[in-house]
Amino acid sequence: MIVAIDGPSGAGKSTVAKAVASKLGFSCLDTGAMYRAVAWRALKDGVSFDDAAGLGRIARECPIEFGMMPGDPLPSTVSIDGADVTMAIRTAEIDKAVSPVSAEPAVRDALVGQQQRIGRTGNYVVEGRDIGTVVFPGAEVKVFLTASAEERAMRRVKQNAERGVGSTDYEAVLADIRRRDEYDSTRASSPLKAAEDAITIDSTDISIDDVIDQICDLARERAV
Ligand code: DC
Numbered sequence: 001m002i003v004a005i006d007g008p009s010g011a012g013k014s015t016v017a018k019a020v021a022s023k024l025g026f027s028c029l030d031t032g033a034m035y036r037a038v039a040w041r042a043l044k045d046g047v048s049f050d051d052a053a054g055l056g057r058i059a060r061e062c063p064i065e066f067g068m069m070p071g072d073p074l075p076s077t078v079s080i081d082g083a084d085v086t087m088a089i090r091t092a093e094i095d096k097a098v099s100p101v102s103a104e105p106a107v108r109d110a111l112v113g114q115q116q117r118i119g120r121t122g123n124y125v126v127e128g129r130d131i132g133t134v135v136f137p138g139a140e141v142k143v144f145l146t147a148s149a150e151e152r153a154m155r156r157v158k159q160n161a162e163r164g165v166g167s168t169d170y171e172a173v174l175a176d177i178r179r180r181d182e183y184d185s186t187r188a189s190s191p192l193k194a195a196e197d198a199i200t201i202d203s204t205d206i207s208i209d210d211v212i213d214q215i216c217d218l219a220r221e222r223a224v
Contacts (some may be wrong), residue, residue: 001026001123002138003219004131007145008181008192010152012203012211016145017127018074019212024125024219028074029066029118031128031135034111035102036089037064037080042101043093049100056106064114090165092176099180102129103187129184132195140222143215144194147204153177 003026005017014030021028038059041047047054066075077086088094101107108130115135119126126135132142147155153174160166160173167173184192194200199218203211 001140001219001223002119002131002136003125003141003143003215004136004139004195004198005125005127005143005145005215006129006131006133006192006194006198007143008152008177008184010156010177011145011147012152012155012208013127013145015208016211016215017125019208020215020219021125022073023212023216024123026123026125029115029124029126030075030078031111031115031126031131032098033066033078033089034064034114035107036094036098037078037085038062038107038111039094039097039101040085040089041080043097049097049104052104052106055101055104056110059107059110087163087165090160090163092167095166095176095180099183103183103189105189108189129192130190132198133193134190137195141215141218142195142198143218144198144200145211146200146202149174149177149181151204 003020005013007013017028038055041058041062042049042055047058062081065079067077067079069076077084078089079085112135115126119136128135132139153170156173156177157168157170161168201211201214
């Protein structure tokens, strides 16, 4: 079974996806981390964001792997071509670089293919922007998770402070979230939008625990 969770940045997708996966005993795939890893490698190699062929080559040829820390039930580390980038892909620099990289069709083609291959290997909660629309249009459960830009900025600042990486300046984070919302929802290739058969959950005024319970209930209903 595939549980697809799409939505704008900072809506709480990662927290919700991990919790739903561990409650249901599913694996979890963070597709945003894959676009971030490609952006990291492009910066490292000096590949320009308008070099479609160069970006596509990175996405096709550099293996992206998710790993477990000892004792973790779910993957928590990310590497590209053998380099551990778990923390390096969460910086403000990558937040900026990942939009143009993820808008590149050659990158999307390569990563979507990898995501589909991973998802076919078992029961997965998959989070991203185009999971219910493009990657797994036949997903049994499709959720579009959203929240106000202000609430998302507040949560992102808290998360960055906890991780000790990324900006903790609320106004700067809010401006970046608005910029990415605009970019992600107006790009030509797979813009962010809810699948027609997705259930939209607005988490501005409900707790993350309630969101998690709602999605687990949906998955259990669809499983019978
Ligand atoms: O979820 P995130 O913030 O880690 O995603 C990073 C970027 O990757 C974001 O700008 C949107 C893009 N992305 C995408 O285009 N498609 C996906 N399936 C996941 C992320």
